Amino acid sequence: QKEVEQDPGPLSVPEGAIVSLNCTYSNSAFQYFMWYRQYSRKGPELLMYTYSSGNKEDGRFTAQVDKSSKYISLFIRDSQPSDSATYLCAMTGGTGGYNKLIFGAGTRLAVHP
Amino acid sequence: EAGVAQSPRYKIIEKRQSVAFWCNPISGHATLYWYQQILGQGPKLLIQFQNNGVVDDSQLPKDRFSAERLKGVDSTLKIQPAKLEDSAVYLCASTQLAGARTDTQYFGPGTRLTVL
Numbered sequence: 064q065k066e067v068e069q070d071p072g073p074l075s076v077p078e079g080a081i082v083s084l085n086c087t088y089s090n091s092a093f094q095y096f097m098w099y100r101q102y103s104r105k106g107p108e109l110l111m112y113t114y115s116s117g118n119k120e121d122g123r124f125t126a127q128v129d130k131s132s133k134y135i136s137l138f139i140r141d142s143q144p145s146d147s148a149t150y151l152c153a154m155t156g157g158t159g160g161y162n163k164l165i166f167g168a169g170t171r172l173a174v175h176p
Numbered sequence: 177e178a179g180v181a182q183s184p185r186y187k188i189i190e191k192r193q194s195v196a197f198w199c200n201p202i203s204g205h206a207t208l209y210w211y212q213q214i215l216g217q218g219p220k221l222l223i224q225f226q227n228n229g230v231v232d233d234s235q236l237p238k239d240r241f242s243a244e245r246l247k248g249v250d251s252t253l254k255i256q257p258a259k260l261e262d263s264a265v266y267l268c269a270s271t272q273l274a275g276a277r278t279d280t281q282y283f284g285p286g287t288r289l290t291v292l
Contacts, residue, residue, distance in 0.1 A: 071216060106180070106267050106283030107219065150216050163232060164281065166218030 066090050067089045069152055069167030079176050082139040086152035086167045088121065089133065093165075094156030096128050101169065110150075142174045148150045177280045178202065180284035182195055182268050194256035197287045200250070201270030209281065210253050219267055225251065255289075261292045274290040 069086045076082055082099075094115055099107035111126040113119045113135075119126045125138040135154075139146055149169040177190040179277040182250040189195050201208050207226050211219035222241065236243070240259070246250040255262055265286040271279040 067218075104285070104288075106269070106285050109280050109282065112280070153218070161206070163221055163224065164219075167221070168216065168218050 064089055066165050067152065067154060067167040070170055071168050073171040073173060075173045075175065078140055078144060078174055080142050080174070082142050082146070082172060082174075084137040084139075084150050084152075084170050084172070085143060086135050086154075087133055088154060088165075089137070090154075090165075091130075091133065092156060093154040095154060096126070096135050097153045097164070098124075098126055099151040099153060099166075101151060103148075107151055139172075142172075144174050144176055147173050180268055180270055180282055182266075182284035182287055184287055185285065186288045186290075188292065189258055190292050191260055192257040194254065195258055195289060196252050196254045197266050197268075197289075199251045199253070199268030199284060201251070201268070202272075202282055204249075205270035205272050205282075207271045207273070207279075208251050209269040209271075210243055210251070211269065211283075213265045213267055213286070215264070222253070258289075258291045260291050263289055265289070 067088045096113045098111045100106040100110050113126045113128050116128050116130045123140045127136040149171050151169040152167040153164040155164050181196050209224050210222045212222050213219045222236045223243045225245040228245045243253045265288050267286045268284045269281040271281050273279040
């Protein structure tokens with residue numbers, strides 16, 4: 064079993080839709096949860112960062128963490144064609160002491176006009 | 177602020193050949209990472225440097241991969257000899273602080289390696 068599971072999609076939605084992206088994980092020691100966005104032929108860039116359980120909102124983006132279920136989500140409101148990218152969840156806080164990130168496989172999102 | 181620079185952007189080699197990738201992190205960043213991203217997968221950490229010392233190379237295939245970070249700045253990742261399964265994008269990232277879990281990792285554009 065992978066430490067982090069993420070549905071690769073692809074997910075295709077119309078412009079303006081609410082998008083829900085999810086990851087599950089198995090390591091209960093994870094405490095720091097991130098969402099990265101990766102455009103084609105580019106490196107990942109950090110979108111959202113959440114510590115432990117709870118919600119965090121930034122503009123059209125909301126990140127949720129449910130540690131009891133080992134489940135994290137990213138919601139995108141009023142999706143735009145410019146949101147078309149691969150979204151990677153990542154987490155850390157396990158053994159090792161350094162910020163070694165464990166990434167999900169990424170979900171490809173396409174927002175069509 | 178300039179981002180993380182990587183070169184070359186693309187490389188095609190035949191199996192058993194050697195190849196080297198170069199990374200210049202953001203100025204002043206203490207920690208540098210090399211990741212391997214196989215098509216359809218998330219990035220996997222190969223090696224992490226803090227200044228010019230290695231703090232994690234547990235997933236680096238040391239029989240064929242090597243990396244160094246001279247003077248705590250630039251870094252090179254080498255593969256010798258390459259195998260077909262090494263075809264991937266090699267990403268370099270850096271963080272300002274040393275060892276802080278909350279520090280943002282800034283990624284370069286990656287080097288796309290194709291091994292024929």
